[in-house]
Amino acid sequence: MIPRVTASIDLDAIRHNLTRIRQWTPDSRVMAVIKADAYGHGAVQVARALRDLRSESDFAGRHPWEADAFAVACLEEALRLREARVYAPIVVLEGVLSLEELRLCLHHELQIVVHDDWQLALLEQLPRGARARLWIKIDTGMHRLGFEPEKVAAVHERILARRDWQLCGWMTHLARADETDSAATQAQIDCFDAVLADRPGARTIANSAGLVAWPQARADWVRPGLLLYGASPLSGRTGAELGLRPAMRLESRVLALRDCRAGEPIGYGAIYHCERDMRIAVVTVGYADGVLRCLPNGTPFQVHGQSAPMVGRVSMDMVTIDVSAIPQTRVGDSVLLWGEGLPVEALADRAGTLSYELFCGLTQRVRRVYP
Incomplete structure (x- = not known):
């Protein structure tokens, strides 16, 4: 049967693009964003292309085209990857919506982003010994998800009170990173750094636009999405101009x-x-x-x-x-x-x-x- 419309996905191009990302930020670990079915490119296929799936634990990528972890939006996306035997670390960016989802995240060893008090309250319903892997999101100015900066100290104390919980790190999201001269972006970065100045834990700030346009946002982890697929996150520039290949x-x-x-x-x-x-x-x-x-x-x-x-x-x-x-x-x-x-x-x-x-x-x- 002749297909009407075909999207041909070049997985080697995606590997090339991750290698290019590592050239920008060689000291950062890469959390490859494959939500929304890898932006239409096929999450399972992209995950298999970017990771040696024989390894189930965290690792520093053996090859420049390997991702250290993957990020998805929600539990359903994460479960699809686990069902496809993708055993790499997976971060659920929106976190959980219920205690049932929380238990599934723990069963499948998923890392959970926590951005609100009610999610912490769900976690505190878990029995002692339930090992949760957590990223804590801070609202530094986007005003969508995240704890307000003044609440971070109290949130940290609640996490430290549970020795069975693992704090993977701290996260924020930039609202205007594609504007290369945005004072608001620098203010977000400064806020994040100030709030966490004396606190341990890995940091992640940069999405694709932040990674390219804001070197100061290339923290311990970066979270490229669009860049992986060969397109530019910056207005007026193409992926080819950034050294990327269309996937x-x-x-x-x-x-x-x-x-x-x-x-x-x-x-x-x-x-x-x-x-x-x-x-x-x-x-x-x-x-x-x-x-x-x-x-x-x-x-x-x-x-x-x-x-x-x-x-x-x-x-x-x-x-x-x-x-x-x-x-x-x-x-x-x-x-x-x-x-x-x-x-x-x-x-x-x-x-x-x-x-x-x-x-x-x-x-x-x-x-x-x-x-």
């Missing part, structure tokens, strides 16, 4: 060719009228596959390595592109939406969004392959 190549196919006359409308709402006599290719991809409906006319796709701008509105299962300048186009030809030679950042800019949304928005109808 995903998203392709569809030409379903039909239409010769349209000047002035004829194309697609729903007739938002585009042919500027001249044009050859239009209908492509088998749409918003049901994750291609954003808001993409404007002129969004660049490629056929035979040449630009084929989108015309008309994205529909559920199809888009239309102008192939007038590519006369060799035939039904069945491959159409590149993003990948090497056509950075995902270009499509994200057209949509007024981020590469994150494009990667994570791909649906189950897109076939992932690992050549």
Whole structure:
């Protein structure tokens, strides 16, 4: 069966990108973020590519492309990895929602981020001897999750009171790290450092943007996500400019060719009228596959390595592109939406969004392959 839409995932590119990350921050351990199914790239496959799964314990990576730990958003994502025999350390970034989830985290030896008093109260319901591995999150200015700085001392005391608990470290998250001149980011870093000045434990601050743009945020651990997949977290820069390789190549196919006359409308709402006599290719991809409906006319796709701008509105299962300048186009030809030679950042800019949304928005109808 011929796939309509294919996302080809280059695992060697992901290894290359982790190696590049280690060049930026050679003294930090790497917590590779593979939440949201590794941003649409396949969490199990990415985890297997970035870790010698024969090792179940913490370790300093034997190779520059190996992750020291993985991070996911929630318990469900962590359990999927454990079921796939990924035994590496896994950090659950949102922590737990119930005592039942807490017990499952302990059973599967997961590391839990604690960000609120009610989560600590759940932990304190555990019997003595229940070994919990904890990261404590501090709100340094994002005001989403985390303990306020003035509560950190009391939180630390509660943790020290339980000798069966292991404090893995301290965490915060930067709200504006992609703004390279943000005073708010420096203030967050300063706050984190001040609160923990006399406290033991590993520190982690930097996400992808913080890792690239804020060297002072490269603490004991870094938490790259988007960088692993070859895209830039900084506006106006591509992954290639940062020395990264795109890990995903998203392709569809030409379903039909239409010769349209000047002035004829194309697609729903007739938002585009042919500027001249044009050859239009209908492509088998749409918003049901994750291609954003808001993409404007002129969004660049490629056929035979040449630009084929989108015309008309994205529909559920199809888009239309102008192939007038590519006369060799035939039904069945491959159409590149993003990948090497056509950075995902270009499509994200057209949509007024981020590469994150494009990667994570791909649906189950897109076939992932690992050549």
